Amino acid sequence: MFGIGVLSLILGASSGNLGLFPAAADTSRVRAAVTDTSFFISVPKTLRLNVISDTVRDTIPNQRRRSVQVSEWYARRLTIHRYAAYTSIPVFALQYAAGSQLYDKSREAPEWAKTGHRIGATALATIFTVNTVTGAWNWWESRSAPKGRTLRTLHALTMLGADAAFTYAGVKLSDEAENNPDKRRQHRTVALSAIGLTAVSGIAMKFFNR
Numbered sequence: 001m002f003g004i005g006v007l008s009l010i011l012g013a014s015s016g017n018l019g020l021f022p023a024a025a026d027t028s029r030v031r032a033a034v035t036d037t038s039f040f041i042s043v044p045k046t047l048r049l050n051v052i053s054d055t056v057r058d059t060i061p062n063q064r065r066r067s068v069q070v071s072e073w074y075a076r077r078l079t080i081h082r083y084a085a086y087t088s089i090p091v092f093a094l095q096y097a098a099g100s101q102l103y104d105k106s107r108e109a110p111e112w113a114k115t116g117h118r119i120g121a122t123a124l125a126t127i128f129t130v131n132t133v134t135g136a137w138n139w140w141e142s143r144s145a146p147k148g149r150t151l152r153t154l155h156a157l158t159m160l161g162a163d164a165a166f167t168y169a170g171v172k173l174s175d176e177a178e179n180n181p182d183k184r185r186q187h188r189t190v191a192l193s194a195i196g197l198t199a200v201s202g203i204a205m206k207f208f209n210r
Contacts, residue, residue, distance in 0.1 A: 070138075070141050070142060071141065074138055074141055074142070077134040077137055077138050078134070078138055080130065080134050081130075081131055081134040081135055081138070084127050084130050084131050084134075085127075085131060085202055087127060088124065088127045088128075088198070091120050091123045091124055091127065092124075092195050092198075094116055094119075094120045095117060095120040095121070095124065095191070095195075096192075096195075097113070097116075098112070098113040098114075098116040098117035098120060099113075099117060099188060099191065101113035102114065102117060102177075102184075103184060103185075103188050106178065106184070107178070121170050121174070124166060125166070125170065128159075128162070128163055128166060131159065132159065132160070132163055135155075135156060135159060136156060139152055139153070139156045148209050148210070151204065151205065151208055151209055152205075152209065154201070154204075155201050155204065155205050155209075158197055158198075158200075158201040159198065159201055161194075161197060162194045162197045162198045162201070165190050165191075165193060165194035165197070166191070166194045168190060169187050169190040169191045169194065173186055173187035173190065174187060
């Protein structure tokens with residue numbers, strides 16, 4: 001269309017119009033040439049959209065995950081905690097075997113059961129003290145880490161419950177269980193419940209704390 005408008009100007013000059021103004025018959029062509037803007041370079045729609053979207057993205061602040069830093073001793077305490085937990089498994093087995101002898105035979109139980117039960121109780125008290133300190137310390141240090149926080153908190157609470165149960169069975173019920181069948185039964189129930197709670201909580205941490 002632009003070429004047609006230029007040609008009309010040339011033809012107008014040849015007809016005596018000096019090329020300054022087109023002939024009346026060619027006025028519509030010139031107007032069309034002037035109003036036709038297709039010769040201008042236009043920005044494609046897709047490019048305009050991309051530019052706009054990039055601008056919007058640049059104005060949105062990046063939301064980065066907050067990193068949680070722990071001390072070097074975190075891993076060391078965790079290692080101690082795990083090995084102490086593994087050590088408690090054979091001690092549980094010893095306590096069950098010796099405790100069964102004491103439950104069935106009381107004072108007539110074999111000497112190994114009496115001695116073994118006392119040694120096992122002392123070992124469990126030591127293990128649970130170590131694990132309570134290391135576990136509570138690591139729980140507090142990693143309290144801001146969202147991943148696995150619920151499971152860690154449940155583990156800490158259940159192990160504190162097991163601590164209380166073992167303490168009650170050992171300090172309160174052990175002496176009374178020697179002469180009282182009801183206390184002996186209660187001692188056994190509390191101790192086995194604490195062992196079961198410890199096992200369930202430990203297995204959950206082993207397989208689900210990823």
